[in-house]
Amino acid sequence: MAKPRGSKRLLKADPTDWLLEEDNPVVRWWALRDLVRAPARQVEAARRRALQSEVVREVFRQQRPGGHWERRDNMHAPHYTSTIYQLSLLGDLGPTAADRRVAAGVEAVLRTQRTDGGFPGHDPHKCEYGPYDIGLIIRFMRQFGLAGDRRLARMCRWVERHQMAGGGWTGVHGHDRPAPGGCLNATANVLWGLAAGRKLTRTPLARRGVEFLARATAADPGRTRWLSYPQFWNFWVDDIKLAEIYLRLGVRPDRQPLAGRLHSILDLQGDDGRWAERRGPYTDNRPNCRRMRRLFPRKGRPSKWVTAKAMTVLKLALSRSD
Helix, strand or coil: CCCCCCCCCCCCCCCHHHHCCCCCHHHHHHHHHHHCCCCHHHHHHHHHHHCCCHHHHHHHHCECCCCCECCCCCCCCCCCCCHHHHHHHHHHHCCCCCCHHHHHHHHHHHCCCCCCCCCCCCCCCCCCECHHHHHHHHHHHHHCCCCCCHHHHHHHHHHHHCCCCCCCCCCECCCCCCCCCCCHHHHHHHHHHHHCCCCCCCCHHHHHHHHHHHHHHHCCHHHHCCCCCCCCHHHCCCHHHHHHHHHHCCCCCCCCCHHHHHHHHHHCCCCCCCCECCCCCCCCCCHHHHHHHCCCCCCCCECHHHHHHHHHHHHHHHHHHC
16 A cells, blocks of 8 residues: 655654554545545545444434434533534544434534524633634534535634634623633634635634734643544644644644644654554543543554544645645
8 A cells, every 4th residue: 555655754654554454444534535545436435434433323322313412502511522522523534414413413503503603602601602612613514515504604704703803712701801812722723613614724814813823832832742532622732733724724834833733743653653642532431421432542552543633734744845
């Protein structure tokens, strides 16, 4: 099997063959699509197999009859297994809105959209609006093939109207003025959603957002080295997510802040070419979290999920450097 071109000169070892093994159908699909650029027919066959994987089956097993997961009255709570999180995970796993279960989940979320395009905060009693979620919603709607939905266009207009002067986004607490500056994690999610499309990339809005992220992470660069998958633990952002945002929003790989993120990712690769799960997924002990936790590597163990994501951003960076 062909290797991703140009990567060997940077990597401690090439893990591509490990990622292409049959035991993890989702990662095999990612590797065929993003790393070796296999023929379309082979990639589609791998995607269809991924849809039958245990992790996809478990996510749908937890879905409620109304289309939501966990609570009907809060798409964000409880953390990690609620509707927002499960759809964010499914967006990476291969289904589209043609699947009625996906369509039902998306509609459950969109029923909470306000007339101005925004969404409630994760705790509606404390946060009237929540940009943390809107970025995830924009991203998974695009992944599910819903880029033309008029409700997505309203979300993007909300994002444009509510960027703060410093380039970030933050929740609006009650009827008070928003906190100054912006929130690192909310801003990262908004930009992650925008980076999944093309309309707002390389715009002044994206540039200001990238500049905010760079300032917000400069004081404590170690906080983003906790590479993990799924990438939504404790409202934090890791170097793989930051690198993906920067690359897709037009930052050159040889320029800061992207160059620092890429060096960090390479530094965390093991001598065998693999990256480890550094956070440990589904740390809550609720039954739904326990069932999801068994499907991902424990903290400190080599992770095909993390390795595939790291390899993808490195390959994308190399293609932009040519």
